[in-house]
Amino acid sequence: MSSTFRVGVLTISDTAFQDPAADISGPSLCRLVEAEPRYTVEVTACIPDDHKVIQKTVTAWCDDLDLHLVLTTGGTGFGVRDCTPEAVLPLLDRQTPGISHLIFAKSIQITPFAALSRAVSGIRGQTLVLTFPGSPKAVKENFEAVAKMLPHAIDLARGGTGKKIHEKMQGGPRPSGVAPTATEEKSQTESLHSHGQGHGHGHGHGHGGHTCFHHSDREAKTDAASLGLGTPVSRRLRKSPYPLIPMEQALSSVMDRVVPLPSVQKPVDGSLIGAVLDEDVVAVEAVPGYRASILDGYAVIDTDGPGQYPVTAVSIAAASSDGSATTLLPGQIARITTGGALPEGATAVVMVEDTLLVKSSEDGTREETVEILAKVRKGEAIREIGSDIQVGQTVLKKGQVISAVGGEIGVLASIGVQKVLVRQRPVVGFLSTGNEVVNHDNGEELKMGQIRDSNRPTLIAATKAAGFDFLDLGIAPDSPEDLEAAIKGGLANCDIVVTTGGVSMGEMDLLKPILEQKLGATIHFGRIMMKPGKPTTFATVPNPNGGQPRLLFALPGNPVSAAVTFHLFVLPALRKLAGYEKYMWPSVQAAVAHDVRLDERPEYQRAVVSVTPEGTIKVQSTDKNQMSSRMVSMLGANSLMVLPGRTAERDSVSTGQKIECLLISNLG
Ligand SMILES: Nc1nc2c(c(=O)[nH]1)N[C@H]1C(S)=C(S)[C@@H](COP(=O)(O)OP(=O)(O)OC[C@H]3O[C@@H](n4cnc5c(N)ncnc54)[C@H](O)[C@@H]3O)O[C@H]1N2
Numbered sequence: 276m277s278s279t280f281r282v283g284v285l286t287i288s289d290t291a292f293q294d295p296a297a298d299i300s301g302p303s304l305c306r307l308v309e310a311e312p313r314y315t316v317e318v319t320a321c322i323p324d325d326h327k328v329i330q331k332t333v334t335a336w337c338d339d340l341d342l343h344l345v346l347t348t349g350g351t352g353f354g355v356r357d358c359t360p361e362a363v364l365p366l367l368d369r370q371t372p373g374i375s376h377l378i379f380a381k382s383i384q385i386t387p388f389a390a391l392s393r394a395v396s397g398i399r400g401q402t403l404v405l406t407f408p409g410s411p412k413a414v415k416e417n418f419e420a421v422a423k424m425l426p427h428a429i430d431l432a433r434g435g436t437g438k439k440i441h442e443k444m445q446g447g448p449r450p451s452g453v454a455p456t457a458t459e460e461k462s463q464t465e466s467l468h469s470h471g472q473g474h475g476h477g478h479g480h481g482h483g484g485h486t487c488f489h490h491s492d493r494e495a496k497t498d499a500a501s502l503g504l505g506t507p508v509s510r511r512l513r514k515s516p517y518p519l520i521p522m523e524q525a526l527s528s529v530m531d532r533v534v535p536l537p538s539v540q541k542p543v544d545g546s547l548i549g550a551v552l553d554e555d556v557v558a559v560e561a562v563p564g565y566r567a568s569i570l571d572g573y574a575v576i577d578t579d580g581p582g583q584y585p586v587t588a589v590s591i592a593a594a595s596s597d598g599s600a601t602t603l604l605p606g607q608i609a610r611i612t613t614g615g616a617l618p619e620g621a622t623a624v625v626m627v628e629d630t631l632l633v634k635s636s637e638d639g640t641r642e643e644t645v646e647i648l649a650k651v652r653k654g655e656a657i658r659e660i661g662s663d664i665q666v667g668q669t670v671l672k673k674g675q676v677i678s679a680v681g682g683e684i685g686v687l688a689s690i691g692v693q694k695v696l697v698r699q700r701p702v703v704g705f706l707s708t709g710n711e712v713v714n715h716d717n718g719e720e721l722k723m724g725q726i727r728d729s730n731r732p733t734l735i736a737a738t739k740a741a742g743f744d745f746l747d748l749g750i751a752p753d754s755p756e757d758l759e760a761a762i763k764g765g766l767a768n769c770d771i772v773v774t775t776g777g778v779s780m781g782e783m784d785l786l787k788p789i790l791e792q793k794l795g796a797t798i799h800f801g802r803i804m805m806k807p808g809k810p811t812t813f814a815t816v817p818n819p820n821g822g823q824p825r826l827l828f829a830l831p832g833n834p835v836s837a838a839v840t841f842h843l844f845v846l847p848a849l850r851k852l853a854g855y856e857k858y859m860w861p862s863v864q865a866a867v868a869h870d871v872r873l874d875e876r877p878e879y880q881r882a883v884v885s886v887t888p889e890g891t892i893k894v895q896s897t898d899k900n901q902m903s904s905r906m907v908s909m910l911g912a913n914s915l916m917v918l919p920g921r922t923a924e925r926d927s928v929s930t931g932q933k934i935e936c937l938l939i940s941n942l943g
């Protein structure tokens with residue numbers, strides 16, 4: 276049996292949801308619970324009489340937080356909106372009618388109006404759930420009715436024998452020296468284990484580490500409603516309800532949900548840069564389309580050999596006036612320029628440097644006789660038809676990226692392709708949040724507490740460099756209405772919305788509850804075991820224009836955390852949306868140039884990877900101080916060192932040891 280019972284107190288009331296000050300039952304229930312030293316109120320929230328929200332919250336509290344006891348107040352009466360019993364009943368694995376009767380029996384002695392309560396109770400998983408009416412008086416009476424037997428009930432719901440409590444209730448201690456039963460031991464370990472899970476530590480271990488990835492949704496769907504938008508600060512959560520999930524799990528949670536955008540026909544021009552082809556391109560024209568000279572000189576018949584020849588034709592690189600080539604007979608040569616069409620019958624070209632002028636016209640405008648000095652081989656200095664690209668040849672493959680280097684656009688242009696089918700390019704929107712944040716180019720002196728917005732310029736620059744389109748959504752203050760409106764604007768126009776700030780534990784950190792309560796978002800994770808970037812949040816949100824849900828990354832406000840998580844999650848997601856097959860950053864193993872102390876969280880240190888004169892790859896941190904607020908630690912970084920979390924066996928990486936580094940920019 277656990278020594279502390281972790282309790283959730285949930286107020287279910289439209290009125291209290293609108294005006295938290297109107298909620299008196301919730302706080303009084305909290306006080307009653309906390310008057311018992313063995314209970315800790317771990318979570319409180321105030322939610323509307325909404326079937327879905329009730330179910331989400333209760334499910335999350337039972338399954339994800341694994342609370343011992345969930346007490347709800349409100350929504351059990353006859354009111355048209357009262358739906359607590361209807362929402363809670365289907366969630367219960369087993370009902371506990373005895374508890375309900377006990378409460379009823381006590382209440383009915385006090386007032387016949389108790390008959391108007393439709394309260395239910397039961398067990399979900401290992402959590403006992405009791406629904407109380409929504410008045411402080413009823414809450415008090417109901418709680419007192421069951422207070423004495425609650426610890427026993429909780430213990431039994433957890434699989435315990437309840438012996439210890441039973442004895443306590445009966446007043447008889449266990450004789451000393453008697454070991455706890457196997458069930459009690461199990462109950463204790465389970466309780467400890469679930470406590471750990473509730474706080475997000477080692478959840479993965481419970482499932483054997485990597486095997487738990489596909490549990491991620493259930494694990495992460497801790498309802499942010501439990502953060503209670505509008506909950507007074509004194510009743511905010513004191514522990515994050517979001518499990519700290521491992522990085523690999525977070526990455527697959529994101530990438531599994533990124534579906535490449537549909538394809539569109541686009542003209543062949545610079546707008547294709549970075550686009551991913553969604554078709555094979557087959558040449559319908561040959562390059563070159565005619566037999567062309569590679570040199571300036573004379574088209575000859577190779578078998579004629581060196582000697583003096585009359586110049587009977589001229590072929591300057593240009594469209595032929597009648598569409599046909601001239602003809603060369605044995606013993607004749609033709610003057611030709613580089614790219615000029617070879618006369619019929621010519622088999623080679625001799626460069627002008629290997630010839631002598633024998634005779635010209637009187638006015639000097641024509642060469643009449645030229646001596647060929649060099650012997651040439653058949654085919655010399657000629658580009659045959661299709662020698663670069665043949666008709667029917669597949670020049671570009673589906674999935675290939677049109678690079679900024681120019682090769683792909685050049686090839687497409689050379690064969691006259693007018694349009695190609697490419698994946699649509701995603702648009703990403705950036706919203707900075709925070710009452711303290713002002714535009715970076717605001718010329719005014721900062722007031723106390725204000726900071727310049729460095730996140731948007733940073734992320735926009737990185738987006739431009741990666742070749743993606745973006746929308747600047749500006750800065751939203753920490754007000755639910757402003758945040759909701761700004762995010763909605765982003766969702767209407769962007770495939771991905773990135774916000775920064777407001778995702779941690781402060782009372783102004785409103786992003787998560789707004790996402791769930793106002794925007795119908797599903798939060799897939801809200802915390803990651805990583806440094807920087809612990810509160811990184813990822814959600815999918817219904818697409819206001821229909822179709823694929825929008826992706827939303829609520830990144831931490833700390834500038835380095837925002838930048839690092841942008842590189843680790845958002846850019847790969849953008850690449851996958853755009854159809855890239857290789858969307859993750861490439862990595863190299865590099866020898867660390869200095870000792871690196873490991874943090875308890877796996878860390879992504881900003882670093883410079885370079886190739887030494889000896890040809891080995893080394894990596895150096897940009898800065899000893901790698902604090903998340905310290906943007907100078909990003910200066911000059913071309914990579915992120917992937918450092919494992921500290922363990923009892925290993926607390927540092929020594930100079931010379933190799934470590935994986937993600938290459939987020941060109942090698943230094
Ligand atoms: N009690 C706890 N507090 C914090 C925790 C925690 O686990 N428990 N996590 C810390 C970690 S780790 C991070 S990272 C930050 C994340 O904070 P938020 O995402 O909630 O962001 P804010 O509180 O809004 O701002 C944090 C910090 O960043 C500055 N900021 C915000 N926006 C910008 C911007 N656009 N440009 C430049 N700087 C910005 C802001 O002024 C704050 O200094 O939470 C810790 N707290």
Ligand code: MOO
Nearest residue numbers: 807808809836903
């Ligand atoms: O995770 Mo935070 O980004 O360490 O500072």
Ligand SMILES: [Mg+2]
Nearest residue numbers: 777779781784
């Ligand atoms: Mg914060």
